[in-house]
Amino acid sequence: MSSSIGSRRFLQAPVLPRASIRRLAIFTQGRRIPEEELFRYNNGRFLVNEEYELAKRYSSFDVKELCKRVSSLPDVNSPIVTITKKEGGYNKALLMKAENGATVLAKIPCRNIVPPQYGTASEVAVLKLVKTRSRIPVCGVLAWDADPSNPVKSEYIIYEKSGGQQLTDVWNNVKESDRVILIRSFAKFASKLANIDFPGYGSLYLRDGLPSALRQSGRTIDVDETYCLGPVYHGSWPGGFAADPEEYARYSGPWRSLSDLGAALVEQGLFQVKSFKTSHSGRGPHYGTPQEHIDILQTAKRAISVLANSPPLLRHAHPILCHPDFHPGNVFVSEDDPTQIVNVIDWQFTNIMPRFTQVRWPLFLAPPEGYRTGMSSPELPPQYPENDSEEHTVDSKKQAEALRTKCYEAALVKTHLESYLALTETDVSIRQLFTSCSSTYREGIIPLRDSLIKIFQNWSRLGLPGSCPYSFTDEEISQHKTQIEEYREWLKLREYTHELLRSNDGGWVPPQVNFEEAQAKHRKLYRNFLHTKRDKTEEEAKKLWFFRDRG
Incomplete structure (x- = not known):
């Protein structure tokens, strides 16, 4: 129906x-x-x-x-x-x-x-x-x-x-003991979702409410008498929304195995490059030629073919559902009791994917620099003299953030150990390998290549079978180290520019910001940026700027 x-x-x-x-x-x-x-x-x-x-x-x-x-x-x-x-x-x-x-x-x-x-x-x-x-x-x-x-x-x-009030409106005024209660609730929510079993990866659909194209035999995987898994569609998949979905249906799932999913992620990336799809946000340095994208994605395919069948990763590859954008703006709490969550919103583009890619720190509880997972407690800040109160305040803030992160970590251990282990045991480079394949057209080749190099260098330590199916020379690794440092500096400058303009990657400026003033700041920042790139032509420098005209 x-x-x-x-x-x-x-x-x-x-x-x-x-x-x-x-x-x-x-x-x-x-x-x-x-x-x-x-x-x-x-x-x-x-x-x-x-x-x-x-x-x-x-x-x-x-x-x-x-x-x-x-x-x-x-x-x-x-x-x-x-x-x-x-x-x-x-x-x-x-x-x-x-x-x-x-x-x-x-x-x-x-x-x-x-x-x-x-x-x-x-x-x-x-x-x-x-x-x-x-x-x-x-x-x-x-x-x-x-x-x-x-x-x-x-x-x-x-x-x-929806009833209640957004948590963003009250979070700064909630006492710390109530924040602890909320943080524990967040971990419980993640655990409840992770306890729902699925037979594969994809997006969820009602069996009696399928889009017409999915009613053909073989297009879905049954979950039970009510639900099934079908293809995942979103803007960064091959062809984008302007393309015919059936043109790239073979890359969009659903998938019964991690190896099938991994292979499709690589094919999505290859399709993007071969279709000359590009990003209109800043590309970043060392973006890569189309052939370099194809080469690095082919290398990723060889890595994934082994990783997707390795026991260390399969242990954390159970298909789970996870909220795609969990932050205080999507949480509503009672006006009478801020510890009582009454609604969680914005479930659009929710997918069922491997636990090791799904479980992550909530953005506002992300570990601060130097944070260590495990039984260790965050160290207390040193005592500063009165004339150094600003530094003391900054350090105290970091300490409070670390304690909240530790609270979430402890709650996750208690409520769903499997999710905690997927979060802390899966190497970051492996997680990034699976999440970067379909988006080199947007991010460039540096993040994916960085993952592949780290996996190559740590193959045995990661407990992976046999020998690594690809290699990098010392010269290639040395060149990459230089390039990734330039890329990270570019990312820092992009973040700083967004903060100054109160913008995002698409150049969006919120309505409460004076747009004419933002435009003037943007022009000044852009001129300063071009001035620092005198070793490049203006056309080359334009491609590195954070906001690109489509023309």
Whole structure:
């Protein structure tokens, strides 16, 4: 049964009085807007390629039909009177309030960014599974439709309205003992997800809500009578969203074994290079020629063919589901008790992948420099004299961060030892090998080559069988050391530039920043950067800058 049929089991939409439709008020960022602005992106500006970026995020739909659809829900059953738009990079979130006070959240994906049908169908399946199998608090799905030919003329998901307040709004004011309770809850959540068994790797779908292309025999792997695994689609996969998904379906899963997954990851990277796909963020030094990308990916293929069958890695390769972007902005807590988590949001693009690539430190609990895992406790900072209070404050902050990380580590050991071991026993270079193969077109060849060199140098120490199936000469390793230092310096400068401009890799600047001032800073930083690259032509230097014009 299609998602369109499955999502229309509710009551027939009532016929709204004309006056109710005329009364509809639409808002964003505290101001009233006309209907057309509902479709446009207005949550910030872009330093480069703005016309292109705004066009990607433009998504029209039938507002009247969406209001009818929401009004027809048993949980609402009343005409919609206000819509408040909140916007992300991939979707438009619409807070819809009815005449009787009922409020729901409708999400409209940006059709030029989110993969057609697959993204919506998979997210709904994940939310239903997480809600019923893990007991993690998530919004219930009231209705959905992954077929853009429906009356709304767009895919959509309608959720229950989230209660509580974002953890980002209160984290700095939460007392330390309450932070400890929250951190332990985060580890428990990760453990609950890791305890759900899957027969392979891929994205989750409802068996009775599959996109039409996945209803053919052999396209999915059954999980149980309700769920199945299907292909993973997201923007960095071969061809991007502009391509025909079937053109690269053979690289997008699902996969029953780690060796099949690893081989597909390499093929994705090769497809990107051979299709001349490129990144329009800064490339970084020593990006590599197309042939160098192909050569390093072929080397990665030889490494993965051995690693994917080695007992040390297979021990940590169990397929698990993991939240893709766990941070305080996606956590809602009770307004009365900040230790009580009431909702975890943003499950879009959640996949089932190997434990050793999935389990990671939450971004805001990442280990500070010098942190050691295990039974050791973070060392207390030295006592500084009063006139050195600034240094003492910085050190105390690092100490507090280390203690919170240690709290998460201890909680993970207690709640799910297998995840903890996957996090701490898997060598970083092996993890990076699997996660870098499909994205050399974006990151360049340096990160992947660094992983391969470290694996080559430590093959025996890593407990891998036989001898390494590839090699690097002393001269190649020496050259790489020089190049990776330049690459790391470039990464530091990029991070510093983003902080100054309050931007990201795509040149996005948030709405609370004065855009004209950001543009002026950007021009000045760019001129200074070119001045430091006098050993290169302007065209060569432009490719190293962090924001590149598509032209």
